[in-house]
Amino acid sequence: MVKEKSEVRILNFSEEWGLEVIFGKRIQNTFQRHIHSTYLFGLVEAGTRSITCGDDTYCIVEKELFVLQPSQVHACTCSADHCYSILSVTPEMVEEIVAQHLGSKHSRPFFPEICHKNEHLTQQLQNVFTLIKTQGMSHHALTLIHQYISTLLRHQPATTPKDIQLPEPVVDSACQFLKKNHAQKLPLSSLAEHARLSPFHFQRIFTKRMGISPNDYLQAHRVAEARQQLSMNIPLSELAISLGFFDQSHFTRTFRKVMGVSPGNYRKTNSN
Incomplete structure (x- = not known):
């Protein structure tokens, strides 16, 4: 029997809809501590996904849901047969849905529960993914997404996180610098010099604020850029150098x- 290959397929609707949909099949991997800029509403369709946030680890099994907030530091470990679907939604879109649901403008919502074992919520999210898989994004699919998030709000009212991060100009400036110059070689000493701090002090305050190191942040951004450019017919060796990889x-x-x-x-899975 030929072993089926792993694949990740991503449908990006961020420009028009403020979201993207990710379908993963047979993804066995350990994802080290990382963050996302969006809300993630995920459904485990086969296998298991263990999510570690801080000192807590949550094991999500087949037909269970998980929710992750923007900038929430987490790590994941997936079984060999792990298949999943994820709805990645911008904070602006979620805030709009919360405003509609609660009747007024609210600050960015925080969903305290990561793992959900609710058949109704599972079916709602499954309906969203099934519709998008068969028909692509549509106003009907968008309506189902609004309904799912509204139901989630009723099931688990959004709260304000206990630890609200205050603006940190040095780190915010460093993030922008990393994004703008991701194609360059950026050793820690260069980043610290830009921030006018010692390498040790810069690394410490960046990691404390972001939850990951400057290098991990840089590599994640380079991969995000690579995802966009892999649709072009650029040899992987040339793409690697242009993005700043060795x-x-x-x-x-x-x-x-x-x-x-x-x-x-x-590239093969997302070429169409």
Whole structure:
């Protein structure tokens, strides 16, 4: 019997809809501590996904849901047969739905529960993914997404996180600098010099604020840029260098670490 290959398929609707949909099949991987800029509403369709946030680990099994907030530091470990679907929604879109649901403008919602074992919520989210898989994004699908998040709000009212991060200009500036200059070689000493801090002090305050190191933040952004450019017919070796990786091997290792599949596999799956 031929073993089925792993694949990650992403449908990006961020420009028009403020969201993207991620379908993963047979993804066995350990995703180190990382963050996302969006809300993630996920459904485990096969296998298991263990999510670690702080000192707590949650094991999500088949037909169970998980919710992660923007900038919530977490790590994941997935079983060999792990299949999943994830709805990635911008904070602005979620805030709009919360405003409609609660009748007024509210600050960014925080959903305190990560794992959900609710058949109704599972069916609602499954309906969203089934519709998008068969018909693509539509106003009907968008309506179902609004209904799902509204139901989630009723099931688990959004709260304000206990620890509200205050603005940190040095770190915010460093993040913008990393994004703007991701194609360059950026050792810690260069980042610290830009921030006018010692390397030790810069690393400490960046990691404390973001939950991950400056290098991990940089590599994640490079992978995000790679995802956009893999649709172009650029040789992987050239793409690797243009994005700031040492070589194609470094690019492949980093991409697989972040996405769970190789750049070539991702390009093949998302070429249509």
